[in-house]
Amino acid sequence: MRTLWIVLRFEWRIVRNTVISFARRNPTGAYLIGGLMAAAISMIVLANLLLAGGLVAKIPNALTLFISVYIDLCSLIAFAAGTVLSALALRRGRLITESIRVLPVPLVTLCVGQLLPLFALAMNVLWLMTSGVWVVVMNQYQLVHWTILLESWVLTVASGWAGVVCYAIGTYLPRVFTRGSVSQTGRLVTQWAVILAAIAAAVALRNVRLSPGTITDWTTHGLGSSLLAILTMLILSVIGWVVSERTLRVDNPGPAATTWIKVRLQSRSLQGTITRWSFLGLLRDLDAFSYVYVFLLALGLGLWGIRYEVPEAYGFVSGAALYIAGFVTGSVALCAVGYDERIFWVLRTAPIRFGQYLAGKAWAHVGWGMALFGMLLVLDGGMGGFGTEQVLAGLSALSVCLLGFYLGSVEPITLEDHVRVTAASLCVVFLWGGINIVAHLSLPQALETWSVLAPVLVAATLLATRLRLTVWKHTSLWDEPSRDAEVERGA
Amino acid sequence: MPSPVLEVRGVTKRFSGTGGISALNLTVLPGELMGLVGANGAGKSTSLKAICGLLEPESGHVLLNGHDVHASPVQAKHHLGYVPDGHDLPDLVTMAEYFEFVGALRGLPRGESIARGKAIMELLHAEQYLDSYLGTLSHGTKKKVQIVGALVGKPRLLVLDEPTSGLDAETQAVFKELIKACRNRGMAILMASHNLMAAESLCDSVTLIHQSECLFSGPMFELLKGERNLEDAVLSLARGTEWRQEVAHTVDRLAL
Numbered sequence: 001m002r003t004l005w006i007v008l009r010f011e012w013r014i015v016r017n018t019v020i021s022f023a024r025r026n027p028t029g030a031y032l033i034g035g036l037m038a039a040a041i042s043m044i045v046l047a048n049l050l051l052a053g054g055l056v057a058k059i060p061n062a063l064t065l066f067i068s069v070y071i072d073l074c075s076l077i078a079f080a081a082g083t084v085l086s087a088l089a090l091r092r093g094r095l096i097t098e099s100i101r102v103l104p105v106p107l108v109t110l111c112v113g114q115l116l117p118l119f120a121l122a123m124n125v126l127w128l129m130t131s132g133v134w135v136v137v138m139n140q141y142q143l144v145h146w147t148i149l150l151e152s153w154v155l156t157v158a159s160g161w162a163g164v165v166c167y168a169i170g171t172y173l174p175r176v177f178t179r180g181s182v183s184q185t186g187r188l189v190t191q192w193a194v195i196l197a198a199i200a201a202a203v204a205l206r207n208v209r210l211s212p213g214t215i216t217d218w219t220t221h222g223l224g225s226s227l228l229a230i231l232t233m234l235i236l237s238v239i240g241w242v243v244s245e246r247t248l249r250v251d252n253p254g255p256a257a258t259t260w261i262k263v264r265l266q267s268r269s270l271q272g273t274i275t276r277w278s279f280l281g282l283l284r285d286l287d288a289f290s291y292v293y294v295f296l297l298a299l300g301l302g303l304w305g306i307r308y309e310v311p312e313a314y315g316f317v318s319g320a321a322l323y324i325a326g327f328v329t330g331s332v333a334l335c336a337v338g339y340d341e342r343i344f345w346v347l348r349t350a351p352i353r354f355g356q357y358l359a360g361k362a363w364a365h366v367g368w369g370m371a372l373f374g375m376l377l378v379l380d381g382g383m384g385g386f387g388t389e390q391v392l393a394g395l396s397a398l399s400v401c402l403l404g405f406y407l408g409s410v411e412p413i414t415l416e417d418h419v420r421v422t423a424a425s426l427c428v429v430f431l432w433g434g435i436n437i438v439a440h441l442s443l444p445q446a447l448e449t450w451s452v453l454a455p456v457l458v459a460a461t462l463l464a465t466r467l468r469l470t471v472w473k474h475t476s477l478w479d480e481p482s483r484d485a486e487v488e489r490g491a
Numbered sequence: 492m493p494s495p496v497l498e499v500r501g502v503t504k505r506f507s508g509t510g511g512i513s514a515l516n517l518t519v520l521p522g523e524l525m526g527l528v529g530a531n532g533a534g535k536s537t538s539l540k541a542i543c544g545l546l547e548p549e550s551g552h553v554l555l556n557g558h559d560v561h562a563s564p565v566q567a568k569h570h571l572g573y574v575p576d577g578h579d580l581p582d583l584v585t586m587a588e589y590f591e592f593v594g595a596l597r598g599l600p601r602g603e604s605i606a607r608g609k610a611i612m613e614l615l616h617a618e619q620y621l622d623s624y625l626g627t628l629s630h631g632t633k634k635k636v637q638i639v640g641a642l643v644g645k646p647r648l649l650v651l652d653e654p655t656s657g658l659d660a661e662t663q664a665v666f667k668e669l670i671k672a673c674r675n676r677g678m679a680i681l682m683a684s685h686n687l688m689a690a691e692s693l694c695d696s697v698t699l700i701h702q703s704e705c706l707f708s709g710p711m712f713e714l715l716k717g718e719r720n721l722e723d724a725v726l727s728l729a730r731g732t733e734w735r736q737e738v739a740h741t742v743d744r745l746a747l
Contacts, residue, residue: 006596010584010588017585098540098573098575099640100581101545102543102544102568102573102650103597104564104565104568104571104597106564106565
């Protein structure tokens with residue numbers, strides 16, 4: 001415990017110094033974030049005092065709603081700020097270095113030290129408190145039954161923490177098993193394996209919970225589909241681990257390294273090609289954008305739950321909203337402080353390239369989002385039993401998955417690429433909708449599900465098109481920094 | 492005879508292609524300064540990393556103060572100081588905070604860690620950076636921080652990987668005196684270096700690695716028997732006696 005305390009104290013120093021350093025370099029940003037956090041804290045204190053004094057009941061409904069929304073907004077920003085600063089601290093702290101690893105500290109302790117950035121913890125506690133206040137306020141007016149609110153609140157918080165914990169475990173687990181030496185790709189693959197395994201567990205638990213009653217019920221609905229979900233995700237996790245283990249050897253390939261990895265190491269051009277197009281190459285791009293996928297997962301679960309009238313669904317939707325707000329705020333802040341050197345490079349070079357960069361990235365992320373959404377639908381197809389409808393729904397989702405992966409792998413460079421991708425994405429929308437009509441044999445149901453994704457896709461398509469064409473008119477330059485230097489460098 | 496601080500028995504760590512180390516055996520006693528010499532890519536850094544527990548060997552054992560560095564790393568590393576070849580210090584901590592952290596993990600009170608670090612830094616003329624972030628320091632100053640960080644915790648074994656790279660001549664001289672004095676007080680030191688002159692003047696014993704194989708490990712005087720200096724001894728063991736003629740022949744052939 002003493003060692004852990006020393007490590008945590010050192011970690012706190014890094015976080016504190018990061019904040020100070022950030023504030024010195026970006027005084028305006030520091031004032032803004034600090035002000036909002038102060039506002040959030042003061043509002044939480046005020047709300048608690050009002051509740052304690054029984055004054056809330058006397059406040060008009062509109063004002064209560066305003067207060068709750070305001071508190072939520074402030075807490076979102078506080079959460080995002082905490083996350084950004086923690087990310088910065090983690091990135092710049094680099095505690096698990098050779099100099100540190102030779103100290104008499106178990107590696108697990110070092111990992112725990114990095115896994116618990118205290119600032120994020122504080123911000124998350126703040127967020128949790130705010131949500132609690134909101135629940136109480138809503139209950140006070142009996143807008144929704146308190147048990148439902150409490151349940152959604154718990155699930156929201158749990159989903160938020162699950163995302164953070166999974167991300168952290170996925171980031172540091174490989175280091176524990178490889179004694180600190182891990183490739184970027186291995187880290188990301190493991191990260192995703194852990195996230196997927198956690199989702200599988202959550203889905204399985206939910207399914208069992210929703211199927212109370214006899215053993216027969218469990219077998220036909222709960223247990224069977226839970227096992228299916230667990231099995232699917234376990235397979236994905238195992239694949240992730242295997243790939244991860246093999247990729248780890250890229251840094252230091254031994255006799256057991258696969259031919260693929262050797263070829264990859266030997267051929268620089270081939271390496272570039274594989275990096276650009278492969279699944280692993282795509283994973284590498286996800287590092288700074290993981291919150292988008294957590295958001296999409298939460299949103300997907302929420303929409304899926306609403307469709308089946310599951311009370312927790314509202315919790316997932318609000319969780320998703322929290323995440324996207326955090327992501328947007330975080331991304332802007334990250335760009336501002338140069339967290340992602342490539343973004344920073346674009347910002348420094350010319351503002352127009354920033355748009356170009358975003359347009360290219362947007363495609364990758366839309367594709368990945370679709371893939372993950374599709375994955376959820378695969379589970380959805382398997383959850384309700386094994387009838388023709390579900391199988392068709394699963395197949396349609398699988399097609400979305402595959403096309404999503406395809407779209408995600410494309411960063412259109414030329415105008416032709418761009419047109420090709422736009423056409424492909426529209427095809428996906430219509431294909432998906434069409435298959436849904438066949439699968440569900442009910443036009444309203446198909447429209448319901450179709451309407452969820454289609455507007456998002458179309459909007460994203462139009463936005464990306466517009467951005468890219470605008471950029472194209474102004475410049476034909478695309479001298480993105482070489483990725484070669486980043487390839488397979490130890491994390 | 493005192494019990495060895497470091498015992499390396501049959502350590503093998505191979506990489507595909509070149510590099511690694513094969514069946515390394517060496518022993519370092521208290522008060523002994525052993526040089527680890529060899530060409531680029533011979534396996535010196537790999538050996539040191541395996542000794543410090545940073546790389547897990549395929550076979551063999553490393554005992555630090557009687558503890559296996561891989562089976563019980565915390566106990567083994569308790570009296571180990573290591574100066575790596577690169578600069579991998581955390582950027583956003585000050586020098587004083589770093590010394591405090593390193594010392595605390597070895598059971599030193601806060602004030603003592605910083606005072607010890609400052610005292611050694613004064614010898615190396617870098618005490619003025621005590622409150623500076625490590626990320627802002629120059630290459631040479633970071634190396635000094637690593638050296639002092641390794642010494643702050645009173646190690647019984649000091650492992651140095653090219654410790655003088657990036658240091659100016661004056662600091663190099665002070666550093667040599669520093670480790671000589673540490674050796675005289677009973678510290679065991681294992682130092683990998685390309686600088687054969689420095690190794691010859693400093694080291695009591697030497698281990699020569701060539702293409703992952705250990706060609707010699709023993710007292711310096713034994714290696715120097717019949718040779719003018721360490722450079723000649725190393726070259727004759729690693730490349731035979733004909734290497735000078737080969738160089739002259741190649742230069743003639745290419746008309747350089």
